[in-house]
Amino acid sequence: MLLPALTSSIRMKFSRMKFSELFDSPVTRSLTTTLMRCKGFWHSLNFAQRCYLLATLLFLLEAAMVTDRVNWFTGALTLLVLGGLASEFWPRFLHVWHSLPGKALILLFYAVVANFALGNAAGMVNDITGVSAASLPYSHNFAILLSLPGWFFMTSLLVLLLIQVAMPFYLLLLLLLKPFGLHGLWHPPHYRFVFTTALVRYVWSFALLIQLLMLGAATGIAADAGAFGRGVYDEILAELEEESGNKDKLKQADSAPGDAEATAELMQDTQGNFGIHITSGEKTTSVVSMPVKDMQNRADRYHSLQQSALALFIFEFEADGRSRCEHLEGSRVVELNDYEILEILPDQSQPQGYSYQVRSCISAAFGKRTGRTTDNR
Template sequence: MEIKNEIHRIFAKGKKQGHRVFIKRRIGFLRFWSSLTFAQRCYFLATAVLLLQLLFNFNNGVLEAAMFCLALAGIINEIWPKFMSLWNSLPGKALILFIYAVIANFALASASGLVNSVSGVSASALPYSHNFALILMVPSWFFVTTILGLVIGMMLTMVYLFCLLLLKPFGVQRFWHPRHYRFAMTTTVARFAWTLGVALQLSVVAEQVGLLSEFDSDLDNPVISIDTTSAEQSESGTSELTEKQVEDISRLEGEINALLTDTKQKSINYRKRQRRFLAEFIYEFEADSRSRCAHPEGTRVIELNDYEILQISPSAEMEEGYAYSVEPCISAAIGNGAY
């Protein structure tokens, strides 16, 4: 009976101590959590999810998406106020407008090239189609500018971290932050890591969807395959790869090649859809079914100048579904033609 009471007493004491430790830890965590900013909380949660995935070795698309969304939310929360401060200053506004002007110029030039490759004439002759081609390219340029912004932010983070390391011996723990800002060094490292991760993830997603097909140098080149060979035993005693290692390498090679092939095919399909949509727009909205220039029935025309027309006719043989040809304008004022 006494032994039983002693066991109960020890159990109650241990339970009480455990509850006290739990309350103490909980209070400490709540104080730590309340001292963090929104961005720091996002980095903390994203890192916690990443550690859970690494420790338990499981892949969950929802958790992975939530992890990168948290990191992106933290990055935007820190960048947006600085962007607004830059925008509210006259030099900053000039810099931002200059950057947007450069991007818009490249986007207009690429849209002009797309119109020319589809129709065979200058984009200046098809202003509405030129604008539509620019709209088709907005998603690609949005992702590219976002990735470039993240890369620039990552470079600035590296500079900030380097300055912190240089000034730390002089007692400087933070700058460009409020006085109550805590864990400046740790947050800078987390910000750098997650900026790099988000930039890589956005690049992979954009490439797999096909949004970066506009920036692929050559979509017709075959996908580069990875060749792996087993290492031969050398005089120094290096052992050959086991059968399991060879199988793992072969499986990894196949997965990489399959991913590259699928990505390139999606880029090709995305480019084809862009050209198809543009061709449909040119025929349905830019071209005229009636014109002063004579043209065969069932075709549509765009007047390039007083003497030339762009004749468009549906064609199942063409990839975009339409055939384009520059023809002389035959009218009552210039000359007669029989169709």
């Protein structure tokens, strides 16, 4: 009898109590206040600041709980930083575009990039066929499409480098203007944490630059920016290999015979890996790294895939199976002018699988005649 009466009294007491009174206890009151402050802080941030905050929290969570790097963590961080930077710089890009000097500057930049891309594509066609790209307009356009990822990579890298150069001056300017109350001169009145956001943006843009460099090295796109870009890329790789070899020799000369285990660990960290290395005393930790020879192999493979795709396009779509000029069975023809043709034959002994020859046009109009024949492959 005592237990049912106690149960009924407790039920009546809770039925008379309001639901909001459950959060009036000293323990829950502080928690509720903290949650309300966090909610107000979150709503006071704009979209870019929220992206930077989430990226920072994810990075701290990965550093505290995950020992090995997880790919989806890196992808999420990259997407958050890209979203924040795009939401901040796109309105400024539109503002510059709608002004006459800004539009002229942007068009000049794209004209320079387009000129280099056209020259690079013409060189790609000429390297494969041995004739001018003017005779193969469709293949020239396809080569431009193939080189677009490389030029997109180079322009993105250039923009990030400009941000890294300009951001320290911008931070210094904010510090100088802050005592006068003008630190938020280029921002809306409700924009909060101007200097902190600029500092976080600078750090994450540098991390994005490193991530873009490693992505270009991993895919081989970093070497696809024309002959000039490939030359610079090959020179950088050669310098990295030489520097790595000098470090290995120096470590071997300075190490004693009894320090074989320590020397092996140091050589393993300095065996030609390109990336970020953190050295603490005699311990070296690689944050992101890739062997230099692997970078070179990926760049060569990417360039070979480009040439193979372009050679296939030339044979299947640019060249004609039938022509007024005589040609071998199974070959395809591109008429260069009224007197010369480019004959393309499948040949597995060639790097791209095709051989190219410039022959005289033998047709009903010209008949048999002696003309020059040039073997390009």
